[in-house]
Amino acid sequence: MPHPNAELIRRFYQAFQRRDGDAMAACYAPSVRFRDPAFGELKGPAAGDMWRMLTSRAADLRLDFDQVxxxxxxxxxxxxxxxxxxxxxxxxxxxxxxxFEFENGLIVRHTDDFDLWRWARQALGAKGLLLGWAPPVQAAIRRQALKGLAAFQGKTARG
Structure with missing residues (x-):
């Protein structure tokens, strides 16, 4: 029988596959800390809001997960x-x-690791290929990601 925390991870990614940001956020503790190369560190509600934003914009998203x-x-x-x-x-x-790290059946820490330069080459084309490895360009990617998140949060707060 799978560990309950493995089931929690599966539930998180199944919600992602359905583009259900609210169900993803429900897997997080209120004090969660999320980190990845694009957004840097997000704490608490900002982590859930990031998933809500990404799933709401993901018109053609296909997601696969394994090795849980x-x-x-x-x-x-x-x-x-x-x-x-x-x-x-x-x-x-x-x-x-x-x-992931867990407490009381919820995710308290979530770290996603990926090659930001590889991502930039795909997402940005020639600029990403030539400059995506550079710290200033990676910092600009993070600023843009956080700016998008702040705009989403402002829109949903006014909602």
């Missing part, structure tokens, strides 16, 4: 997102390694 494992405190999975980057219309296949 968990114990009482830690877990992980690998997942692949296939989608069109809306700002450039370019196709992206992003391969991500996720790690």
């Amino acid at each position: 494992w968990a114990d009482d405190l830690h877990g992980g999975a690998q997942w692949v997102a296939h989608y069109t980057f809306s700002q450039t219309g370019r196709p992206v296949v992003n391969r991500i390694r996720a790690s």
